[in-house]
Amino acid sequence: MLKRTMSENDIIDPAPSHVSATGKTVIGKQVAIEGGIEGSEDLVIEGTVRGSIELEKFHLTVGPKGKVEAEIRAGNVTVSGQLKGNIKALDRVDITKDADFSGEIKAKRISVEDGAYLKAVIEVERDSKKKMEPVGKPNNSVASAPGKEPIPLVSEGDKGK
Amino acid sequence: MATFTTFAERPKEHPDSDATQVYYTSNVLRLFAEYLERRKDTQVLDIGPVCGENVVFLSRRVKRLYVCDMFLRMDRDRRKGLPPSRAWRHLDYPPQSFDGILLWELADRLEEREARRLAEICYTLLKPGGKVVVFVPGESEVQQVVNAFVIGDGFRLYLRPQPHLDLPLRKRQNRNVLGMMAPLKSVKSFIYRNGLREFLFQHD
Numbered sequence: 001m002l003k004r005t006m007s008e009n010d011i012i013d014p015a016p017s018h019v020s021a022t023g024k025t026v027i028g029k030q031v032a033i034e035g036g037i038e039g040s041e042d043l044v045i046e047g048t049v050r051g052s053i054e055l056e057k058f059h060l061t062v063g064p065k066g067k068v069e070a071e072i073r074a075g076n077v078t079v080s081g082q083l084k085g086n087i088k089a090l091d092r093v094d095i096t097k098d099a100d101f102s103g104e105i106k107a108k109r110i111s112v113e114d115g116a117y118l119k120a121v122i123e124v125e126r127d128s129k130k131k132m133e134p135v136g137k138p139n140n141s142v143a144s145a146p147g148k149e150p151i152p153l154v155s156e157g158d159k160g161k
Numbered sequence: 162m163a164t165f166t167t168f169a170e171r172p173k174e175h176p177d178s179d180a181t182q183v184y185y186t187s188n189v190l191r192l193f194a195e196y197l198e199r200r201k202d203t204q205v206l207d208i209g210p211v212c213g214e215n216v217v218f219l220s221r222r223v224k225r226l227y228v229c230d231m232f233l234r235m236d237r238d239r240r241k242g243l244p245p246s247r248a249w250r251h252l253d254y255p256p257q258s259f260d261g262i263l264l265w266e267l268a269d270r271l272e273e274r275e276a277r278r279l280a281e282i283c284y285t286l287l288k289p290g291g292k293v294v295v296f297v298p299g300e301s302e303v304q305q306v307v308n309a310f311v312i313g314d315g316f317r318l319y320l321r322p323q324p325h326l327d328l329p330l331r332k333r334q335n336r337n338v339l340g341m342m343a344p345l346k347s348v349k350s351f352i353y354r355n356g357l358r359e360f361l362f363q364h365d
């Protein structure tokens with residue numbers, strides 16, 4: 001269950017946030033919260049939140065109508081609405097095409113859909129066991145047709161190189 | 162009609178297998194990746210169009226990847242009737258922040274004055290020896306729309322149209338591009354059979 005600290009600026013809507021049968025809390029689009037939110041279940045934000053959000057290993061979703069300005073720590077984060085702040089995720093962050101995100105992202109994995117409005121700094125935790133594709137001569141055997149190699153252009157900067 | 166240097170079926174498992182089936186192997190991207198491997202604690206700026214595959218590719222090769230989709234920002238500004246010069250407020254990073262900047266084809270979506278301004282900004286934002294990747298679209302009609310150059314395996318670049326972006330293309334000769342990008346110095350350039358050109362520029 002989620003717990004939060006209250007602030008004087010809180011706006012409590014007559015239609016309150018609720019816990020769904022599937023074990024997640026939804027902050028509805030008519031709800032605005034200012035302060036810290038801590039929880040141990042999934043959280044969906046369709047309303048407005050300013051402050052901090054800590055969900056340990058759980059999933060935070062900022063829905064298409066959500067407006068969030070917060071420092072976020074969660075297991076996974078999906079952004080489809082507006083989010084300004086920093087995300088630290090244990091596993092993955094998904095930014096959908098409807099997202100408007102500015103801030104920093106630290107995660108193990110990230111996905112971004114075309115069209116997302118991003119201004120971000122991204123740090124992906126590197127798995128030391130996984131080997132990155134080595135840089136080498138490209139293998140053109142599939143993509144290139146014989147005799148159709150690119151033609152290097154000699155420019156001013158190439159001279160003497 | 163001109164075609165890409167490399168034309169082939171896109172792999173069925175590719176996330177964008179139903180899009181325009183055009184891709185080619187990029188020499189400049191390979192050189193840029195080699196350069197990143199030689200640097201430590203690299204910081205790279207990708208100015209978009211934002212695409213997930215590129216974020217994954219780049220974020221695995223650098224310490225910090227900065228993404229600021231200037232295509233989307235300029236498109237929105239244009240629709241609001243704002244002058245192109247307003248867009249540069251988004252590139253508010255400290256001087257000498259980056260080891261590399263990926264401009265893709267943005268310069269050719271700008272009037273010359275703004276393209277020169279972009280080159281100056283890149284020069285300011287780059288660390289000494291830092292590199293800039295610039296693409297110049299060719300004559301093919303596939304390049305009349307803004308494309309994301311989506312990075313695939315083996316430094317292949319897939320062209321994925323971005324129909325939500327409406328930025329006019331300015332066709333330029335190589336000498337115009339080189340002059341426009343001063344004070345950056347061109348260190349490598351390639352031309353492909355459909356007219357697409359790739360440039361690697363460097364900060365002194």
